[in-house]
Amino acid sequence: MSVALPDWLDPSPWLGLLQQAGRAAVRQAAAADSPGIREFAVLLSPAAAGELETMAQRAQALTRRHFGRTIALYAPLYVSNYCPSGCSYCGFASDRWIRRHKMTPAELEAETGALKKMGLEEILLLTGDRVATADYGYVRDSVAYLASRFHNVAAEVFAMSEEEYGGLAAAGCTSITMYQETYDRDRYERLHGWGPKRDYTWRLDAPARALANGIRVAGVGALLGLSEPLPEMLCLFRHATYLRRRFWKSGIAISFPRIRPQSGGYAAEFPVSERLLAQIICAFRICLPDVPLVLSTRESARFRDGIAGVGISKMSVASKTSVGGYSDAVVRSPGQFEIEDQRGVESFCAMLAAKGLQPVFKNWDAVYREPAA
Amino acid sequence: MNDGLRLGDRVFASRLLLGTGKFSSTPAMLRAVRASGAELVTLALRRFNRERSEDDIYGPLSTLEGITLVPNTSGAMNANEAVRAALLGRELSGSPFVKLEIHPNPHHLLPDPIETYEAAKALVAEGFFVLPYIAADPVLAKRLEEIGCAAVMPLGAAIGSGQGLTTLSMLKLILRDAGVPVIVDAGLRAPSEAAATMEMGGDAVLINSAIAAAENPELMAEAFGAAVRAGRQAWRAGLMPKSELAVATSPLTAFLGEPVL
Numbered sequence: 001m002s003v004a005l006p007d008w009l010d011p012s013p014w015l016g017l018l019q020q021a022g023r024a025a026v027r028q029a030a031a032a033d034s035p036g037i038r039e040f041a042v043l044l045s046p047a048a049a050g051e052l053e054t055m056a057q058r059a060q061a062l063t064r065r066h067f068g069r070t071i072a073l074y075a076p077l078y079v080s081n082y083c084p085s086g087c088s089y090c091g092f093a094s095d096r097w098i099r100r101h102k103m104t105p106a107e108l109e110a111e112t113g114a115l116k117k118m119g120l121e122e123i124l125l126l127t128g129d130r131v132a133t134a135d136y137g138y139v140r141d142s143v144a145y146l147a148s149r150f151h152n153v154a155a156e157v158f159a160m161s162e163e164e165y166g167g168l169a170a171a172g173c174t175s176i177t178m179y180q181e182t183y184d185r186d187r188y189e190r191l192h193g194w195g196p197k198r199d200y201t202w203r204l205d206a207p208a209r210a211l212a213n214g215i216r217v218a219g220v221g222a223l224l225g226l227s228e229p230l231p232e233m234l235c236l237f238r239h240a241t242y243l244r245r246r247f248w249k250s251g252i253a254i255s256f257p258r259i260r261p262q263s264g265g266y267a268a269e270f271p272v273s274e275r276l277l278a279q280i281i282c283a284f285r286i287c288l289p290d291v292p293l294v295l296s297t298r299e300s301a302r303f304r305d306g307i308a309g310v311g312i313s314k315m316s317v318a319s320k321t322s323v324g325g326y327s328d329a330v331v332r333s334p335g336q337f338e339i340e341d342q343r344g345v346e347s348f349c350a351m352l353a354a355k356g357l358q359p360v361f362k363n364w365d366a367v368y369r370e371p372a373a
Numbered sequence: 374m375n376d377g378l379r380l381g382d383r384v385f386a387s388r389l390l391l392g393t394g395k396f397s398s399t400p401a402m403l404r405a406v407r408a409s410g411a412e413l414v415t416l417a418l419r420r421f422n423r424e425r426s427e428d429d430i431y432g433p434l435s436t437l438e439g440i441t442l443v444p445n446t447s448g449a450m451n452a453n454e455a456v457r458a459a460l461l462g463r464e465l466s467g468s469p470f471v472k473l474e475i476h477p478n479p480h481h482l483l484p485d486p487i488e489t490y491e492a493a494k495a496l497v498a499e500g501f502f503v504l505p506y507i508a509a510d511p512v513l514a515k516r517l518e519e520i521g522c523a524a525v526m527p528l529g530a531a532i533g534s535g536q537g538l539t540t541l542s543m544l545k546l547i548l549r550d551a552g553v554p555v556i557v558d559a560g561l562r563a564p565s566e567a568a569a570t571m572e573m574g575g576d577a578v579l580i581n582s583a584i585a586a587a588e589n590p591e592l593m594a595e596a597f598g599a600a601v602r603a604g605r606q607a608w609r610a611g612l613m614p615k616s617e618l619a620v621a622t623s624p625l626t627a628f629l630g631e632p633v634l
Binding site: 064065066067068069070116119121151216217244248249250251252290291353356357358359360361362363364365367368370371 | 394395396397398399418419420421422424425427428448449450453454457458461477478479480481482533534535582585586
């Protein structure tokens with residue numbers, strides 16, 4: 001990473017550990033009492049790949065202790081795929097010839113009805129980057145509507161100002177998800193050709209702006225496949241622990257999105273194998289035992305079944321990444337990326353039950369929202 | 374009932390309270406509740422689900438005989454949120470009890486003493502039997518007693534940590550001075566720790582993770598039930614003195630001369 005990162009994010013002091021660590025150090029790190037960034041780096045190292053089973057056992061024990069034998073469920077809801085930005089890897093980028101759509105209030109109601117029938121109570125609203133067609137006001141009003149129907153509403157949308165995050169929280173948004181995509185500034189610039197998303201720092205500081213303005217939880221992540229994965233994960237770890245230290249009343253959550261096929265045909269330049277993904281997840285669980293770790297339906301059913309409860313504590317289910325994907329009343333558009341695990345709620349929950357895990361649909365209550373004045 | 378646990382206007386035979394989160398399924402949770410012999414069971418308001426019965430833990434628990442439900446305010450970050458949650462929990466469950474928990478940090482889940490105190494005042498005024506979850510702070514415990522809480526629930530260690538009675542010396546001070554029941558909540562891992570809590574005069578313990586995350590939750594629930602009963606009996610029986618007094622080779626009182634008889 002040639003362009004300097006802020007001190008609180010810079011992974012360089014620990015890069016050496018990635019190469020130097022041996023298996024004895026890995027076993028020590030996996031069993032450490034209060035693991036920190038050093039142990040995390042050791043657990044990410046190639047040497048740790050040989051101790052993956054040890055790590056997985058430890059990760060499962062910690063997940064069970066902190067989250068029990070449960071998996072929290074949520075579903076993404078894409079409300080608009082208009083986008084002014086040019087992200088090389090994204091199916092919604094503005095140079096893709098796809099059908100664009102923004103949900104009308106009636107369509108949003110239809111989608112909501114379909115999601116309610118599926119029993120979901122945590123909904124993650126998504127849009128493209130900031131655009132006049134689907135701007136802050138549209139997102140805020142959509143959140144307010146969803147908050148009138150669901151107990152827990154989260155948003156994965158464009159980076160906002162402090163004031164906007166305050167308005168979003170007041171509208172009923174509990175948490176935001178903001179992936180930095182890549183922490184490597186050079187690569188970030190190359191991958192984000194145009195549009196508002198080009199501003200690395202504005203995006204990097206977005207979770208902090210959200211947490212400072214009433215959003216309870218910030219989800220962070222890096223899109224695996226865009227850059228060297230191990231330095232990326234060190235940055236992600238530092239980003240998460242920085243937020244936790246700075247906002248003691250806030251929650252953090254970490255997601256592990258991996259590049260999937262999407263329209264435009266971007267292929268991951270730094271492909272991450274399932275084994276490495278599992279190692280990364282276990283390393284995060286061992287070093288951040290009380291942080292929710294999230295996995296989406298980007299991953300295969302086989303991988304999801306295997307990693308559920310072994311590090312991962314929260315999963316999306318029966319997802320559609322297209323606008324209007326849940327209800328037939330809406331004009332459908334292509335998805336942002338391909339869903340690998342296409343199972344419905346019932347069959348996914350049956351799998352969890354067979355593994356001795358309880359799906360949790362409702363883990364929050366609307367009563368915790370500030371009532372409108 | 375000779376040795377009941379008195380909380381509010383009720384008396385309970387069992388001194389083990391159970392939390393109901395973290396179980397692999399609702400039937401597994403119900404089996405653990407039954408096996409434990411618990412009569413007081415806490416449940417998070419956020420896990421009430423009126424719209425999807427498979428996801429609802431209130432409905433199945435409310436059908437159990439001999440169980441008093443104690444809704445908890447887990448998820449509340451401040452006093453206002455906790456009071457709203459408690460009022461809603463009472464509407465939904467009809468229970469006069471509330472386990473007041475306010476944890477602004479969703480990771481370590483340690484309770485906020487200031488918000489807890491404020492919420493406790495408001496909820497006592499609303500007529501609740503308030504059971505506040507607190508750090509093992511002897512001063513806060515007395516303050517909460519003074520404003521009318523029905524019990525105090527100091528922690529043994531952080532929720533779900535399984536570290537045992539890390540707050541032992543503070544718990545002993547709380548127990549020595551308390552005028553309301555002291556229910557040690559959170560952090561316990563082994564039945565022996567529950568027994569130790571009872572042996573030193575704890576009025577009750579609350580267990581969740583140690584049972585839900587055990588290999589066999591039902592069997593562990595039974596073990597905790599037995600441990601709590603054994604510890605309570607030991608406390609009533611009175612432990613024999615432990616310390617053996619040392620006899621020094623150079624007496625410290627020789628300067629006083631021989632006693633005059």
